[in-house]
Amino acid sequence: MNCKRAVQLVPAFLKDELDTDDLRDFIEHVDTCEECREELTIEFLVKEGIIHLESGEVFDLGRELGARMKAANHRLRIRENVKIIYYAISGLVAVELVTVILILVFLY
């Protein structure tokens, strides 16, 4: 993912609207790209900071964004595990079908 794409995805990331592939690429990019991390921090501050300011709560930007990134990583891992389990099950079903067909072919 390039910087232009990453910056485009920041609002969707903050709204939890990225699909699994975009989310993975986005996290990978932001982890390694200082500029895009800065962009994310600014947009996060604008979006979340104002809400907290209005409510009068103390807002720890670094901690809040860190928690957000951790939650996103966690969601990504769950989604990828679900995908793996899904493929594993489809694979097993396919193997069972082939087995049943082979048994039928040899028996009849």
Ligand SMILES: [Zn+2]
């Ligand atoms: Zn970048």
